Amino acid sequence: MADLDIVGVSKKFGHTAAVSDLNINIASGEFVVILGPSGAGKTTTLRLVAGLESPDTGQVLIDGRDVTRTAPALRDVTFVFQQYSLYPHLNVYDNLAFPLRSPLRKNSEDMVKTRVLEVARMLRMEDKLQSPATKLSGGQMQRVAIGRALVRNPAVYLMDEPLSSLDAKLRNDLRLELKRIQQDTNATMLYVTHDQVEALTLATRIGVLDHGQLVQLGTPKQVYQDPSSVSVASRLGSPRINLLPREALPRLDLPDVVKTIGVRAEHMQIQLDATLASAHAVARVARIERLSDQFLVHLRLRDLGGREHALIVSAHPGHLAQPGQDVAIQILQSLSFDARDQRVRH
Amino acid sequence: MSQGISTAHSVVEPTSGTRWFAGVVVALYALVTIIPLAWIIMTGFKTPADAISYPPKVVFSPSVEGYCNLFTTRSRQTPEYIASLPPANGTCEQIAREQKMVVAGPSNFVPRFTNSLIIAFGSTLLSVGFGVMAAYAFSRFKVPLKDDLLFFILSTRMMPPIAVAIPIYLMYRELGLSDTRLGMILLYSAVNVSLAVWLLKGFIDEIPREYEEAAMVDGYTRLQAFRKVVLPQATTGIVATAIFCLIFAWNEYAFAVLLTSGEAQTAPPFIPIIIGEGGMDWPAVAAGTTLFLVPILIFTVLLRKHLLRGITFGAVRK
Numbered sequence: 006m007a008d009l010d011i012v013g014v015s016k017k018f019g020h021t022a023a024v025s026d027l028n029i030n031i032a033s034g035e036f037v038v039i040l041g042p043s044g045a046g047k048t049t050t051l052r053l054v055a056g057l058e059s060p061d062t063g064q065v066l067i068d069g070r071d072v073t074r075t076a077p078a079l080r081d082v083t084f085v086f087q088q089y090s091l092y093p094h095l096n097v098y099d100n101l102a103f104p105l106r107s108p109l110r111k112n113s114e115d116m117v118k119t120r121v122l123e124v125a126r127m128l129r130m131e132d133k134l135q136s137p138a139t140k141l142s143g144g145q146m147q148r149v150a151i152g153r154a155l156v157r158n159p160a161v162y163l164m165d166e167p168l169s170s171l172d173a174k175l176r177n178d179l180r181l182e183l184k185r186i187q188q189d190t191n192a193t194m195l196y197v198t199h200d201q202v203e204a205l206t207l208a209t210r211i212g213v214l215d216h217g218q219l220v221q222l223g224t225p226k227q228v229y230q231d232p233s234s235v236s237v238a239s240r241l242g243s244p245r246i247n248l249l250p251r252e253a254l255p256r257l258d259l260p261d262v263v264k265t266i267g268v269r270a271e272h273m274q275i276q277l278d279a280t281l282a283s284a285h286a287v288a289r290v291a292r293i294e295r296l297s298d299q300f301l302v303h304l305r306l307r308d309l310g311g312r313e314h315a316l317i318v319s320a321h322p323g324h325l326a327q328p329g330q331d332v333a334i335q336i337l338q339s340l341s342f343d344a345r346d347q348r349v350r351h
Numbered sequence: 352m353s354q355g356i357s358t359a360h361s362v363v364e365p366t367s368g369t370r371w372f373a374g375v376v377v378a379l380y381a382l383v384t385i386i387p388l389a390w391i392i393m394t395g396f397k398t399p400a401d402a403i404s405y406p407p408k409v410v411f412s413p414s415v416e417g418y419c420n421l422f423t424t425r426s427r428q429t430p431e432y433i434a435s436l437p438p439a440n441g442t443c444e445q446i447a448r449e450q451k452m453v454v455a456g457p458s459n460f461v462p463r464f465t466n467s468l469i470i471a472f473g474s475t476l477l478s479v480g481f482g483v484m485a486a487y488a489f490s491r492f493k494v495p496l497k498d499d500l501l502f503f504i505l506s507t508r509m510m511p512p513i514a515v516a517i518p519i520y521l522m523y524r525e526l527g528l529s530d531t532r533l534g535m536i537l538l539y540s541a542v543n544v545s546l547a548v549w550l551l552k553g554f555i556d557e558i559p560r561e562y563e564e565a566a567m568v569d570g571y572t573r574l575q576a577f578r579k580v581v582l583p584q585a586t587t588g589i590v591a592t593a594i595f596c597l598i599f600a601w602n603e604y605a606f607a608v609l610l611t612s613g614e615a616q617t618a619p620p621f622i623p624i625i626i627g628e629g630g631m632d633w634p635a636v637a638a639g640t641t642l643f644l645v646p647i648l649i650f651t652v653l654l655r656k657h658l659l660r661g662i663t664f665g666a667v668r669k
Contacts (some may be wrong), residue, residue: 238496
């Protein structure tokens with residue numbers, strides 16, 4: 006286990022900046038999730054740490070040691086790829102043993118065997134050790150791929166959307182398993198995903214990457230409750246945060262720089278009495294979506310200029326609003342953003 | 352899953368009529384291609400008289416005379432001399448004596464055949480070896496002028512190799528490579544390496560980089576990753592390429608005629624000029640041709656599993 010520092014790292018491919026001036030310090034034992042849309046530079050970040058790409062500027066330090074120019078093999082990191090995760094010509098045992106058999110490590114076959122069996126037990130794959138890699142299901146393959154990372158206790162684990170190709174149930178199971186394994190081994194993890202649920206449940210800290218830049222880095226709670234920009238705010242939360250132009254909510258008292266108001270679905274209340282004096286706005290119910298534990302009420306809000314804005318409010322079952330009905334909306338909490346979509350704190 | 356449109360005729364499954372028709376077409380084609388081959392094998396077991404009889408004989412009494420003539424040289428002797436010899440040991444001696452001849456010694460067939468084996472397999476090894484390394488480099492690295500280089504490599508195959516026969520002949524004479532096995536190996540490798548690079552590049556392009564990258568992160572150098580991960584993945588492509596290279600080098604005739612005459616002569620220029628008394632010794636030629644087919648047949652049969660997958664040019668993944 007070791008800490009990982011990414012210091013002012015930039016990388017361009019041709020004229021496209023994949024990552025620009027990235028700074029992240031990851032303490033030993035931390036589980037950092039990099040979240041961002043595709044093309045944000047998430048994978049490039051991992052590849053830079055692994056040494057599969059070399060940065061144009063900046064440094065990568067593992068345990069205080071500058072490894073910017075070090076070969077991948079000598080960095081003591083491990084990489085779980087999104088797909089093509091196993092060597093298809095080897096069986097499960099040999100796949101798991103592959104990192105241990107590296108000429109760098111000089112492990113005896115007995116040690117390799119002990120360790121492989123240990124990891125296979127942890128992943129509940131003992132009965133599949135002799136199966137060819139290509140005969141496994143997607144979930145088993147990915148479990149072995151994670152096992153191949155676990156087998157040798159590296160300084161840093163790098164995982165590139167390791168669960169994205171799996172179905173929902175397996176993804177949930179493996180997510181829990183990953184978290185458990187990480188806590189048991191106290192591993193340092195840098196984990197890339199575009200799935201907010203993974204980010205929120207796994208991370209000790211989340212870094213949100215957009216267009217190659219780290220726009221925010223903080224605990225899941227901080228990033229969710231106190232996003233620094235519209236893009237961060239809309240990346241976390243389901244349903245997505247409601248973004249309204251300021252004109253749509255004239256009754257809110259806000260500074261002039263505020264151009265956009267973000268309100269999460271759970272931070273609004275619906276009152277059936279549309280004439281309520283304390284209401285921040287009045288909107289018409291378009292339809293009601295029933296989820297297991299809550300209703301999502303889709304509303305149409307008409308602003309003073311006559312333009313309509315869609316709005317989603319979460320309400321508890323038992324709410325009696327009907328489609329077509331006008332309701333009053335009370336806003337409990339809101340986030341303000343300026344003309345450049347940056348957060349305004351007031 | 353068993354319900355649904357099971358009664359309907361599937362659009363992708365061939366009907367029994369289509370299958371039957373395809374079977375007949377394949378059988379006919381096989382027959383057409385197999386006839387010359389069968390004729391050669393038959394001729395190898397005919398006597399010289401049967402081989403040139405008109406109308407051609409389909410039913411004949413088999414003889415190993417052709418094979419004897421292929422492997423031996425014989426000299427004509429007087430009946431008195433033959434009568435004075437002890438009884439013949441061996442079938443070939445027997446056949447020779449019936450024609451008032453004795454076996455004088457082995458023919459050049461075995462050394463020529465050995466040359467063919469050494470030159471064909473040597474050049475295959477060399478072209479596939481260089482090919483796989485060049486293909487890997489073209490596939491994975493930023494090689495300056497990559498496209499131009501690849502085109503240049505391909506362009507060496509745009510004319511028949513024999514078009515450059517005269518410069519090569521002169522060059523080889525200067526370098527002392529004429530009529531040497533090394534010369535022929537180099538020549539066939541030079542011709543085949545372009546084919547090998549192009550074929551193998553296609554196969555290696557199909558292998559996801561993630562495999563090697565994973566190996567490099569797992570503690571291997573690029574070269575070790577190449578050996579442990581890329582090569583096993585490329586087996587199919589390597590085998591298919593090797594078979595193509597081998598077939599070219601094995602069958603090559605024009606350069607062999609031009610550049611080899613003695614020491615390094617291969618089987619293709621040797622076999623058709625086996626002359627018996629009073630003209631071509633057709634049974635011996637046919638026998639040589641039959642034996643000449645055997646190595647390629649063995650090689651292809653041994654590796655046919657890879658070949659069948661390889662011919663689809665990497666279309667089958669995993």
